[in-house]
Amino acid sequence: MVMSAVLEEVAMEAPFSGTGRSRTYAEGAEEISGSFSLTDVSVAYGNETVIAGVDMLVPSRAVTALIGPSGCGKSTLLRCFNRMNDEIGNVRVGGTITLDGLDIYQKSIDPVDLRMRVGQVFQRPNPFPMSIYDNVAFGPRTQGIRKREELDAIIEDALRDAALWEEVQNHLKKHAFELSGGQQQRLCIARALATRPEVLLMDEPASALDPISTQQIEDTIAELKDRVTIVIVTHNMQQAARISDQTAFMLRESMDQPAHLVEVGDTKRMFTNPNDKRTESYITGRFG
Amino acid sequence: MSVRPTRARRARLVEAIMKVVTGACVALVIGTALFVLGKIVAAGLPGISLDFLFSKPGMGMRAGGIFPVIVGTLMLVALTAVLVLPLGIMAGIYLAEYAPRNLLTRIVRLSIANMAGVPSIVYGLFGLAVFVLLMHFGKSLLASALTLTCLTLPVVITSTEEALRQVPTDLRQAALALGATRWRAIYKVVLPAAAPGIVTGSILGLSRAAGETAPILVTGAAFFLPTLPNSVFSQYMSLPYHLYVLATQVPNVPPEITWGTAFVLVAGVSVVSMIAAAWRSVQRRKVKW
Amino acid sequence: MKVTPTETAGQRLGRTTRRRAAESVVRVLIYAAGLLSIVILLAIAVFLFVEARRSIAEVGLGTMLTGTKWFPTGTPKIFGFLPLIIGSLMVTGVALVVFVPVGIGAAVYISEFSAGWLKEVTKTVIEFMAAVPSVVYGFLGVAVLIPWVKTAFGLTSGMTALTGGLVLGVMSLPTVISISEDALHAVPDALRQGSLALGNTRWQTAYKVVVPSASSGIFAGVMLGLGRAIGETMAVLMLTGNAAVIPTNIFESVRTMTGTIAAEMGEVVFGGLHYSVLFSVGLVLFGITFVINLAADLVLERQRKRWRR
Numbered sequence: 001m002v003m004s005a006v007l008e009e010v011a012m013e014a015p016f017s018g019t020g021r022s023r024t025y026a027e028g029a030e031e032i033s034g035s036f037s038l039t040d041v042s043v044a045y046g047n048e049t050v051i052a053g054v055d056m057l058v059p060s061r062a063v064t065a066l067i068g069p070s071g072c073g074k075s076t077l078l079r080c081f082n083r084m085n086d087e088i089g090n091v092r093v094g095g096t097i098t099l100d101g102l103d104i105y106q107k108s109i110d111p112v113d114l115r116m117r118v119g120q121v122f123q124r125p126n127p128f129p130m131s132i133y134d135n136v137a138f139g140p141r142t143q144g145i146r147k148r149e150e151l152d153a154i155i156e157d158a159l160r161d162a163a164l165w166e167e168v169q170n171h172l173k174k175h176a177f178e179l180s181g182g183q184q185q186r187l188c189i190a191r192a193l194a195t196r197p198e199v200l201l202m203d204e205p206a207s208a209l210d211p212i213s214t215q216q217i218e219d220t221i222a223e224l225k226d227r228v229t230i231v232i233v234t235h236n237m238q239q240a241a242r243i244s245d246q247t248a249f250m251l252r253e254s255m256d257q258p259a260h261l262v263e264v265g266d267t268k269r270m271f272t273n274p275n276d277k278r279t280e281s282y283i284t285g286r287f288g
Numbered sequence: 289m290s291v292r293p294t295r296a297r298r299a300r301l302v303e304a305i306m307k308v309v310t311g312a313c314v315a316l317v318i319g320t321a322l323f324v325l326g327k328i329v330a331a332g333l334p335g336i337s338l339d340f341l342f343s344k345p346g347m348g349m350r351a352g353g354i355f356p357v358i359v360g361t362l363m364l365v366a367l368t369a370v371l372v373l374p375l376g377i378m379a380g381i382y383l384a385e386y387a388p389r390n391l392l393t394r395i396v397r398l399s400i401a402n403m404a405g406v407p408s409i410v411y412g413l414f415g416l417a418v419f420v421l422l423m424h425f426g427k428s429l430l431a432s433a434l435t436l437t438c439l440t441l442p443v444v445i446t447s448t449e450e451a452l453r454q455v456p457t458d459l460r461q462a463a464l465a466l467g468a469t470r471w472r473a474i475y476k477v478v479l480p481a482a483a484p485g486i487v488t489g490s491i492l493g494l495s496r497a498a499g500e501t502a503p504i505l506v507t508g509a510a511f512f513l514p515t516l517p518n519s520v521f522s523q524y525m526s527l528p529y530h531l532y533v534l535a536t537q538v539p540n541v542p543p544e545i546t547w548g549t550a551f552v553l554v555a556g557v558s559v560v561s562m563i564a565a566a567w568r569s570v571q572r573r574k575v576k577w
Numbered sequence: 578m579k580v581t582p583t584e585t586a587g588q589r590l591g592r593t594t595r596r597r598a599a600e601s602v603v604r605v606l607i608y609a610a611g612l613l614s615i616v617i618l619l620a621i622a623v624f625l626f627v628e629a630r631r632s633i634a635e636v637g638l639g640t641m642l643t644g645t646k647w648f649p650t651g652t653p654k655i656f657g658f659l660p661l662i663i664g665s666l667m668v669t670g671v672a673l674v675v676f677v678p679v680g681i682g683a684a685v686y687i688s689e690f691s692a693g694w695l696k697e698v699t700k701t702v703i704e705f706m707a708a709v710p711s712v713v714y715g716f717l718g719v720a721v722l723i724p725w726v727k728t729a730f731g732l733t734s735g736m737t738a739l740t741g742g743l744v745l746g747v748m749s750l751p752t753v754i755s756i757s758e759d760a761l762h763a764v765p766d767a768l769r770q771g772s773l774a775l776g777n778t779r780w781q782t783a784y785k786v787v788v789p790s791a792s793s794g795i796f797a798g799v800m801l802g803l804g805r806a807i808g809e810t811m812a813v814l815m816l817t818g819n820a821a822v823i824p825t826n827i828f829e830s831v832r833t834m835t836g837t838i839a840a841e842m843g844e845v846v847f848g849g850l851h852y853s854v855l856f857s858v859g860l861v862l863f864g865i866t867f868v869i870n871l872a873a874d875l876v877l878e879r880q881r882k883r884w885r886r
Contacts, residue, residue, distance in 0.1 A: 122465075129459075302781075378611070386611065399614040405801065411621075414625065417624045506843070532815070550713055565704040
């Protein structure tokens with residue numbers, strides 16, 4: 001409690017100032033940033049409430065996995081973190097979501113600013129129809145970075161972080177569509193990293209990929225997690241167990257009821273000794 | 289048991305007959321098109337020479353070439369393109385990216401569909417009343433181009449919208465998730481991805497405009513001009529109108545001049561738009577999303 | 578790890594404001610362009626009416642619509658639209674007889690019987706036919722069809738409603754075929770499979786299942802073809818002989834509404850009565866095509882909704 005009050009204060013001082021971005025990327029920084037707190041979060045499509053009463057904390061510099069049967073609203077909840085639900089229309093988000101103490105749904109927040117701090121990688125690789133370089137440079141250019149050397153440096157960093165640099169360093173002008181599926185997805189990770197986000201949201205990033213590419217993505221996630229907060233949606237229990245520090249289990253028990261959070265906690269504990277019967281059933285593969 | 293095979297046989301027979309009948313319809317359509325193309329090529333090609341393409345009409349249109357006619361058409365189309373492309377592409381963006389699902393959007397769509405069906409001569413009347421007379425542009429390139437802009441707008445809008453809709457939502461989402469504004473996502477990602485479709489659709493629309501006669505008849509096309517147009521307020525000569533003049537207004541034109549003009553018009557308009565259409569269908573199949 | 582220099586909050590805020598301003602300017606422009614089509618369509622109606630006002634006041638709409646004589650330059654001037662309206666209808670009727678059976682027949686064959694390559698060929702052919710300018714069709718009619726009609730039917734002139742109608746029928750074919758073919762194509766294959774599995778032949782399937790399912794789209798195609806035929810100007814102007822008399826059969830010369838506007842607008846005094854009367858003709862034409870297009874579009878929209886789910 002004391003901790004969160006302190007956080008609140010820090011955040012009030014510098015909402016969305018540039019310091020947040022460099023802080024995240026600076027190696028070994030001690031400050032805590034990129035942590036989400038959700039209080040009684042609900043999501044409604046039109047009149048239908050699909051998610052209700054979600055309370056959880058997303059710790060910074062750790063991997064949080066959202067698991068649950070398909071259709072339970074994992075991806076919908078994920079899109080609340082960077083307000084991508086705003087773009088769908090007719091979606092209302094209730095409750096409070098704070099990023100480092102700052103309410104991201106308050107009026108004065110421009111979702112565009114928020115998304116520079118909270119990046120997203122999608123289910124299917126979705127590189128832009130342009131060169132590898134231009135793909136990664138898209139975010140920085142959006143932020144107004146024009147200097148060639150600066151861009152080059154950012155792009156190299158991002159590609160290295162996404163474990164793609166070795167493969168593409170001599171082909172940066174190549175069209176992104178010439179890459180394989182797994183490479184394309186790592187390119188999308190690099191593209192998201194190039195905006196220097198504090199949080200990276202990943203919506204089943206490996207579900208469209210082969211096992212080897214999946215492995216590479218998981219390695220990348222492991223590499224990244226000491227610098228970036230990661231929230232990952234996955235339907236693959238083993239993957240959640242392998243890569244995440246914290247796991248949140250969501251369930252929609254019937255179609256008349258909104259989905260809710262059944263259990264959230266330390267991944268190891270949850271996979272060995274779940275508190276809730278439903279979690280146990282799901283993890284052991286009895287439904288979903 | 290004996291009834292069934294008979295009925296089946298009769299059904300097969302009817303099928304065979306109807307296949308021939310409907311097939312004959314297709315054959316008729318293809319035959320007509322081949323006849324149109326063949327006749328124009330056969331009768332028009334002999335009249336084509338550099339001299340014909342690059343010299344002025346002479347002796348009351350009964351000799352010489354069609355150079356000012358070609359130039360006038362090109363100027364008209366270019367001016368129309370300059371006017372219609374920004375408007376049409378923006379309207380297409382509105383429909384594909386911004387338009388809410390409401391009554392207003394429904395009315396916009398109805399208007400566009402309806403504009404596409406307004407007779408070209410009615411556009412001519414509108415252009416005459418508004419651009420020629422009300423705005424005092426006179427009978428001119430500008431008045432005609434504005435008229436053709438209205439006429440071509442629905443084609444450019446619908447092909448832009450269609451092309452934009454084929455760009456996967458994922459790409460927009462990715463751009464937005466990187467902190468791009470809606471417009472930046474459209475301008476930098478969606479629009480370039482949709483460019484081939486937009487370009488070919490616009491070429492289709494503009495080539496149709498180039499072949500229109502009725503609207504320019506009343507807004508600026510000239511029977512004959514001794515000089516090339518020197519400003520957007522000049523009158524101009526135009527291929528379709530020239531063909532009309534040669535075919536119906538001037539007696540005793542040597543056939544190779546009339547057919548040659550028809551050939552140039554069809555080659556310019558139909559072939560260009562056919563290539564555009566073919567290219568578009570290739571593009572549609574090639575893009576893998 | 579390199580650390581990029583950070584900007585002050587003020588700099589970033591400045592960019593946010595500028596970005597928001599740019600975004601809203603663009604939004605306004607795009608919305609304006611989006612609404613342009615409504616504006617133009619309304620403007621067409623308004624200006625046709627404004628220019629037609631004088632004739633409506635001086636001659637009277639009823640008198641014009643029911644008048645059986647068209648002598649715009651005689652003394653006295655008589656502005657009766659019936660010869661023109663009947664002329665348009667007769668030419669369109671002939672076109673209808675051509676493009677309805679041929680168009681639908683071709684669409685059914687392309688969609689239900691033809692091989693893939695033939696589909697591509699016909700698509701290209703139809704694109705070509707749609708792209709040929711109407712003045713070229715008119716010219717071909719003058720060069721080929723007029724002499725043929727004259728000798729084939731033993732007439733003194735080949736410039737008849739029949740001649741114009743035949744060419745209009747050909748010109749409307751691309752519209753009818755492509756829209757009907759789209760409608761047939763949109764019928765789910767499951768319906769075809771279901772019918773074939775019941776022991777129906779392909780034709781029975783087409784006739785009993787596919788065509789009825791696509792009927793609204795085919796209807797829309799016919800309506801749009803009709804709209805195109807009524808509104809077509811150059812070909813009829815060049816082919817029908819333009820005699821402003823109420824025709825009694827298709828072997829007579831007729832004068833259509835479109836042809837009248839195109840032929841006479843060049844000779845009128847701008848702002849004069851005759852000028853205004855021609856706008857009245859335009860207004861009638863606009864009204865007819867507006868209703869036809871609206872009907873076609875409403876039908877098409879309903880069909881689109883039906884197959885969407």
